[in-house]
Amino acid sequence: MCLAALISGAAALQVCHALDVPLHHASRLVLALCVLVLATFLLDRVSPHRDHVLLPAVAGLIACSLPILWRLELAGVGAAGSRQMWWTIVGAVALVATYVLVPDVRRLARYKYLCGIGAILLIVVTMAWGHEVNGARLWVGLPGLLTFQPTELAKILICIFLAGYIAAKGDMLVARGPRFLGVSVPEMRYVAPLLLVVMFSLMMFVRQRDLGAAVLVFGVVLAMVYLATGRKTYVVLGVLLFLAGGVAANHAFPHVHRRVDAWLNPWADPTASGFQILQSLFCFGEGGVVGTGLGQGLPDPRQLPAAHTDLAISVVGEELGLAGLIVILLLAAMVAYRSFAIAWNSRDRFGSLLAAALSTTFALQTLVIVGGATKLIPLTGITFPFVSYGGTSVLANFVSMGLLLCVSRDCAQPEVGAP
Amino acid sequence: MKQAELAHKIKELAFVTLIAFCAMPFYIGYWAVFRAPDLRGHPLNKRAEARAVHTQPGRLLASGREEILGRVPVGKGLWESSYNSPLTYCHLTGYDRQTGLQLSLRSLLLEPAGQSDLLAFLESPEPVGNDVQLTIVDRAQALARERLEGQRGAVVALDPTTGAVLVLASAPTFQPAGVAKTHESWELFSTDPASPGLNRAVQGLYPLGSIFKVVTAAAALETGTVSIDTEYTCNGQITIGDRPLRCWKASGHGTLNVAGALAQSCNVYFAQLGEALGIEALSAYAQRTGLFDAPALPLPPNTVSASRLTTTQTGDLASASYALGQGDLLVTPFAAAQIAAAVANHGVLMQPELIQAVISPRGQVRQSLTPTAERQAFRESTARLLAGMMESAVESGTGRAAQLEYVRIAGKTGSAQAPGGEAHAWFIGFAPAQDPRVAVAVVVEHGGSGAGAAAPIARDIIATLLE
Numbered sequence: 001m002c003l004a005a006l007i008s009g010a011a012a013l014q015v016c017h018a019l020d021v022p023l024h025h026a027s028r029l030v031l032a033l034c035v036l037v038l039a040t041f042l043l044d045r046v047s048p049h050r051d052h053v054l055l056p057a058v059a060g061l062i063a064c065s066l067p068i069l070w071r072l073e074l075a076g077v078g079a080a081g082s083r084q085m086w087w088t089i090v091g092a093v094a095l096v097a098t099y100v101l102v103p104d105v106r107r108l109a110r111y112k113y114l115c116g117i118g119a120i121l122l123i124v125v126t127m128a129w130g131h132e133v134n135g136a137r138l139w140v141g142l143p144g145l146l147t148f149q150p151t152e153l154a155k156i157l158i159c160i161f162l163a164g165y166i167a168a169k170g171d172m173l174v175a176r177g178p179r180f181l182g183v184s185v186p187e188m189r190y191v192a193p194l195l196l197v198v199m200f201s202l203m204m205f206v207r208q209r210d211l212g213a214a215v216l217v218f219g220v221v222l223a224m225v226y227l228a229t230g231r232k233t234y235v236v237l238g239v240l241l242f243l244a245g246g247v248a249a250n251h252a253f254p255h256v257h258r259r260v261d262a263w264l265n266p267w268a269d270p271t272a273s274g275f276q277i278l279q280s281l282f283c284f285g286e287g288g289v290v291g292t293g294l295g296q297g298l299p300d301p302r303q304l305p306a307a308h309t310d311l312a313i314s315v316v317g318e319e320l321g322l323a324g325l326i327v328i329l330l331l332a333a334m335v336a337y338r339s340f341a342i343a344w345n346s347r348d349r350f351g352s353l354l355a356a357a358l359s360t361t362f363a364l365q366t367l368v369i370v371g372g373a374t375k376l377i378p379l380t381g382i383t384f385p386f387v388s389y390g391g392t393s394v395l396a397n398f399v400s401m402g403l404l405l406c407v408s409r410d411c412a413q414p415e416v417g418a419p
Numbered sequence: 420m421k422q423a424e425l426a427h428k429i430k431e432l433a434f435v436t437l438i439a440f441c442a443m444p445f446y447i448g449y450w451a452v453f454r455a456p457d458l459r460g461h462p463l464n465k466r467a468e469a470r471a472v473h474t475q476p477g478r479l480l481a482s483g484r485e486e487i488l489g490r491v492p493v494g495k496g497l498w499e500s501s502y503n504s505p506l507t508y509c510h511l512t513g514y515d516r517q518t519g520l521q522l523s524l525r526s527l528l529l530e531p532a533g534q535s536d537l538l539a540f541l542e543s544p545e546p547v548g549n550d551v552q553l554t555i556v557d558r559a560q561a562l563a564r565e566r567l568e569g570q571r572g573a574v575v576a577l578d579p580t581t582g583a584v585l586v587l588a589s590a591p592t593f594q595p596a597g598v599a600k601t602h603e604s605w606e607l608f609s610t611d612p613a614s615p616g617l618n619r620a621v622q623g624l625y626p627l628g629s630i631f632k633v634v635t636a637a638a639a640l641e642t643g644t645v646s647i648d649t650e651y652t653c654n655g656q657i658t659i660g661d662r663p664l665r666c667w668k669a670s671g672h673g674t675l676n677v678a679g680a681l682a683q684s685c686n687v688y689f690a691q692l693g694e695a696l697g698i699e700a701l702s703a704y705a706q707r708t709g710l711f712d713a714p715a716l717p718l719p720p721n722t723v724s725a726s727r728l729t730t731t732q733t734g735d736l737a738s739a740s741y742a743l744g745q746g747d748l749l750v751t752p753f754a755a756a757q758i759a760a761a762v763a764n765h766g767v768l769m770q771p772e773l774i775q776a777v778i779s780p781r782g783q784v785r786q787s788l789t790p791t792a793e794r795q796a797f798r799e800s801t802a803r804l805l806a807g808m809m810e811s812a813v814e815s816g817t818g819r820a821a822q823l824e825y826v827r828i829a830g831k832t833g834s835a836q837a838p839g840g841e842a843h844a845w846f847i848g849f850a851p852a853q854d855p856r857v858a859v860a861v862v863v864e865h866g867g868s869g870a871g872a873a874a875p876i877a878r879d880i881i882a883t884l885l886e
Contacts, residue, residue: 227428284450285458298466322451326444333440340433344426356429363436
């Protein structure tokens, strides 16, 4: 945690030097990290029996992200830095609140259907009252004042629903049912609620052009189905289904088609559809191994669309280089590893499944945006957890970290305990 | 399902995920390391421009390391290029990094030595571009500008044995620093009827006039249409098809062989060669001398022209006109100089070279000129015959104005009919005739006769280059 503060402080000095900014501006950066340190101490006082690596790793990610966002803000790309600082503080409070207000995470399993319906409601609300930004209808609220992305919270609710439903009905999914095309399929009445929520969320996400969220939910469902049934055939079927759906969407929706085209050959239309991905690749090319140095890259928002949100990772690639990216990926991998460890250390079935769902969400989200920014897969609008700017995203990620800590507190095996 | 089984599956899931995390840096490394040069140099990547402001631009040097393009600081860490002999080199330097070598060599001049050059970085962390040393000879280039002052035309000088470009001058000139300074200055520059921005040496397209007789003679000799002894008689006029074609000497040249015809530039003789050869054979030989290929100079590609045949007339008269260089073939002064260079270099045309060396900020020579043969334009025996004929043209023929006391010059004059005034004056040649080190082409728009307007300039350029 102190290391995170150090990283951030040093980075802030570098930004001040590179951009000719008075030094006292930098002190604001460290404020958010102080709140995180405070939150950690607070949690230690409340309960010492929980995971002790997760939060420092998250703090590390934030320590890397805040100077980058602040540096973009100084260069005129939104008010990302200052706002993200406040959102980090709000997020830390939400984390402590989640931790304190959920006395026993196992009880959440009772509210699985409520969570499923809640997720659908949140998505419907966004559909009905949301306004569009960059062609995607994701935001609710007063534009310019305070906007909110309900789907970020819907992801957590979907995780709770999936974990609760599979913990309760998972065995039914394994039970031999009628055979279909040589594969035994479980009975419809057990699969129906699962399919209903999943298909509805997917359809809605595709409708409101939140392709990133659609990919994410599909991936998490696939992972959960594997955990529930242990059948790799389902995973293979699911991936095939996903590819088929992708091909169909490519033909059906012009905006999907544009993205896929931009992914396959961005050089064909470098000034329009391929613009963003090319600019992102230019960032990585410019950064090379050690980067140009903080504040030395090109921060012009016209050059890199979504520099402070989805493609913050490209800015890292340019200014901190491959070295900086490896540090951030290591920190993210550490968060993912600890979350999965919480999942496999849990004695409780629901706790395991919830932690696994939240970990998969976190890991998949990271991989999808890094893969998108580097032309490995089509670029979809999705944030890098704790690194990209985005109030609701940060808040939701803190809440899911809070839930993970709850699982580690409530469900850990006694012989493993707290390290 | 047992809890232990679930834990095992979660471990599998985590394993796959972490593998993906580990693979990611390698994949990013592909872009950040292996593809970085392409990405950094991509024309849509605006970083190069932004970086250029903070880079000490490399200098452009003449062959004796005289500074053509220097650099001056214009603020904290900001640099600009400065023009040291703006009028002499305006067509080479271009203006505002938008044209000329400043555009085509920008990656050399403005790219810092690169992260791989760690020593350079440690020595001067401020990014510094490379210096580029050209093959241009400063004194000759300056003389060419001086002699073309007030006229429109171009001078090209090549080293026939290496392909090095020694002079590349075009007139009228312009002040590169002032071109785009204000809206008015840009208007004035871009609408000037004399088109000073045109680099006539490589962009100007002119009828070749009698210069082309060198190619006609080569075609005739190599196809066996004539031998060195074949004689025709010139009575001052000949009828081709049903139209009379006059020789420039009304009383006629009498009986001539091909050497005499070239020395005297006899139209009647060459018209008959053209009639015998036909347009296709002449075009094939023009092609072999490389006339129809834009020379591979490191200038921006859209500012280097290839010669072109504008219409496709056929018939004896068209063939005869083509043979005399008065047909529809339009040629750049650079290509004309290459004809002379190929004759001088035993028929071998060298690839043109404008860059002598690229010198890193630490003084290391990063790349230097290596002469490469481009094509065999003429057979060696033909080249020897042509050289002899061109030598006698200066010795005792139409090119006497190019004579120098102490070196023997071989050359050919030309005057190409041009609409809107007197003929364009041409001279191509090389020297010393026995051991050529310089090949030149001079064109003066509406200069009248080649002997009067172009040959003296060529003579002085040769004298300066051989000093």
